[in-house]
Amino acid sequence: MRKKEQEEMQQFDDAKRTFLSGENFYAQHLLGAHRTGNGYVFRVWAPNARAVFLVGDFNDWQGLPMEKDDASGIWQVYTDIVNEGDLYKFKVRQANGREILKIDPFAVRFEKRPDDAAELYNFPEKKWRDGLWRGRSKRSNAFKRPLNIYEMHASSWKHHEDGTPFSFADLKNELVPYLVEMNYTHVEFMPLMEHPLGRSWGYQLIGYFAMSSYYGTPEEFQDFVEACHLNNIGVFVDWVPGHYCINDDTLPYYDGTPQFEYADPDRAKNNRWGSINFDLGKPQVQSFLISSAMFWIEMFHIDGIRVDAVSSMIYRDYDDGPWTPNHEGGNRNFEGYYFLQKLNAVIKLAHPNVLMIAEESSSETPVTGMIESGSLGFDFKWNMGWMNDVLRFYEMDPVHRKDNFNLITFSFMYMMQENFILPLSHDEVVHGKKSLMHKMWGDRYKQFAQLRNLYTYFMMHPGKKLLFMGSEWGQFLEWKFDEGLEWNDLNDPLNHSMQRFTSELNDFYKNQTALWELEDSYDTIEIIDADNTSESILSFMRKGKRKKDFLIVILNMTPIERNDFHIGVPYSGTYKEVWNTEMKEFGGTWTKHNVDCQSEPIKFKEYDQLIKTTVPALGAIVLKPESINTRKK
Structure with missing residues (x-):
């Protein structure tokens, strides 16, 4: 055997070994579909499957048998009858003999929902032009810099006249100048990974390595991020490592046994969201998830990841269903706790300037700070308590505010316990909660006056900032995930003035060093x-x-x-x-x-x-x- 072939075999064996031990953070290079020679090699991890077949439109969805590597549980087949753009799935004969078509967990592209076959897709090599931005990011201290985030759902910011949503090519042309005009420092997107149901807003994923084809192509998103960086705008994305879509043809019980999920059915089922929980203590799942995070950081040059629903990952009793105490008799989910510490350690070692942000609603677990001190190791945590207290205060009749003044002052007691982001997020403008504008007390003039008051308090209070799209001009209607924002509001002088107010307030924040220079200490x-x-x-x-x-x-x-x-x-x-x-x-x-x-x-x-x-x-x-x-x- 030639030396090159020996080296390739050794690399392949090392990749399998580290995948099994939870230390392969580029598992997408091992598994999934990869061009080789004149064809493609397909690999899928299904350790307890009886048989696996490659099926697709290239063979009329008839099974092409795959071979199993018993040591790793990885099935493999090479074929030269496929071409880029072909659709495929894996037919899995599960442990109980049932046959089912399953997605490729490592696919980088899927057909448009509601269909979910993977598409053979090869990323062209991009010559990035954002070196100056990335260099500045490495040299700057995010804790002592302004951080003002515009939170977005990508497909409901604007729609075309025919009702179709903007793609990232459209957003590059219109959103980037808007972010500059509005003086934001960052934009954050609700999950962009592939998901089959728009109503989930992207929080029930199937494709952890694939940008949803509903939003355009991966290259369009790369170009969008580059345009943001060239205009001094950072880009964050939401990511969901706690739970995943329950659809039978996706990840759940992939080989017929608990594979990605916990063996305990009470721990595997997420009753609150109707999804399935990852077994975060399983090494192969750790390789899968951390590889996904690294893929998004490196392939798309994103500046930060917001990890969704952290509380559901670190507490066994967070869900609505039955739960079993841990071996110490408590509610700590040790698998989730240690996985998050590992995730943050790996990301910060490889990419120290990438910000890791937690959406976490409890106060029992240190979330930000050094892992060595018992923290989860995140850079920032959403201050959910501040958001809930403040919105309750601004909703009430002013005659009652003197008796509830602690709602806007209590946060001063704990504001330095974590590195906080103050969120006025999407969760507060849906499901009958009313828009921020509609929450305000009084007639329309008083509502705008209080919204300006709220945003000023929000901007002057210690903590980084996040505001959901449409709130910048006081949209009255609740956010609708399947429609564009109410841009016609801006024909109204009060809405137009509110938009100007937010832009100038954002600019005021960026230019006043007193609002962020000492923000990590009580001296601020x-x-x-x-x-x-x-x-x-x-x-x-x-x-x-x-x-x-x-x-x-x-x-x-x-x-x-x-x-x-x-x-x-x-x-x-x-x-x-x-x-x-x-x-x-x-x-x-x-x-x-x-x-x-x-x-x-x-x-x-x-x-x-x-x-x-x-x-x-x-x-x-x-x-x-x-x-x-x-x-x-």
Whole structure:
């Protein structure tokens, strides 16, 4: 045997061995369909199957027998009767003798839903032009930089006149300039991987290595990401390693036995979402999932992954059905816990600048930070508690807000326990929950005023930001996954002004270092007055590294304008209003800003200086030192 053939055989054996041990993070090079010589080799892992056949439109869906490697449970066949673009599946004779057509778990392309045959597809080599962006990302510290995310469902942002959704070629031409115009730093997509039911929004996957053909081609998504990077926009994608689609012809009980799922049927079945849970302790499943994450990072140059439903992966009792305690008698799902630590360790070792984000709703498990300290090792965690509390507060009649002021102040008590992203996400604008605009109390004018107030609080509060599409202009209708956004809203002056407000607020956030420079420590914030429940006004400071770099934030939660409002300040001097939610160009009634405030040597709480200003009804203002004496507080 020639030396080259020996090396190839050794590489093949190493790939099988590491796949079985959970250490093959490029398993798509071993399994799936691969061009070789004048044909293709097909491989599928089905250890307990009695027989496996390759079927497709190239052989009239008649079975071509595959050979099994008993040591690995991998079946293989080579054929030269196939061509790129052909459709195929595997006919699996399962452990009990039942025969069923199954998808290729490692396919990189599927036919359009609802059909789910894999398509023979070869990625052309892309010559990327985003080296400058990637170089800057490696040198920057994401925790000390602005991070403002526009969350999207790819196929319901815009539709063509004939009702068909935009592809990524369309999004490249229209979305990228829109993100720049709106001053976002990142865009995040709900899952783009192949899924058979649009109603699942992509959270019940079948193809972990395939972009949904409903959204266009993989090359179009690559070009979209490149265009984002050339315009200084980062790209995140949602990913679902906890559970998968229950459809019988996809991953469930692939060889007729628990293969990808837990052996315990109570642990395998996900009652809450009608799906199947991965056995996250099984080495081959770990190779499969981590390879999927690495594939998306490297093939598409994405800047971060948001891992969905982390709580369902780390707690045995998260689901609605029966559950069994672990060997210690508790509810910890050790398989999921250690898998997530392994996932984050592998990704951060290979790609330190890629951000790993957790959607996790409990407070019992450290999620962000060093794995060595017991954390799961994520970079950021969605602050679900903040989102729920704040939206409850803004929905209520202002007369009750003084008695529920803790809903907007409690987060100051725990805001540094994790590296948080503040989400105003898709989950809050569907299923009868109403849009963010519709949640606001009062008539239409007051609703817009409060939405501007909410977004200002959102932007001034420590934590990175995420806002779901359509919310930037206050769309009144709930989000519909199968329709485009209500772009005709922008013909209304109030919606148009709201969109301008969001764009300018995003720009304000990017340009004020006090809002993100020290965000990973309590030095970033100083509470001025969180006890003014009688007037329902909250005031605090956000601070940067330099002593003179700080902002004073004042939020009025009632429909009463507060004239001659007193507030303490840290230094004597002049303070200038740099943000006011009630300016006419934003949809308010004010035509000019408050006059500059000159401090007076009057005690206010622990402050020796005081200023007076006017705070608009249901409005928010931000002040910045203009000329102050920092030598004496």
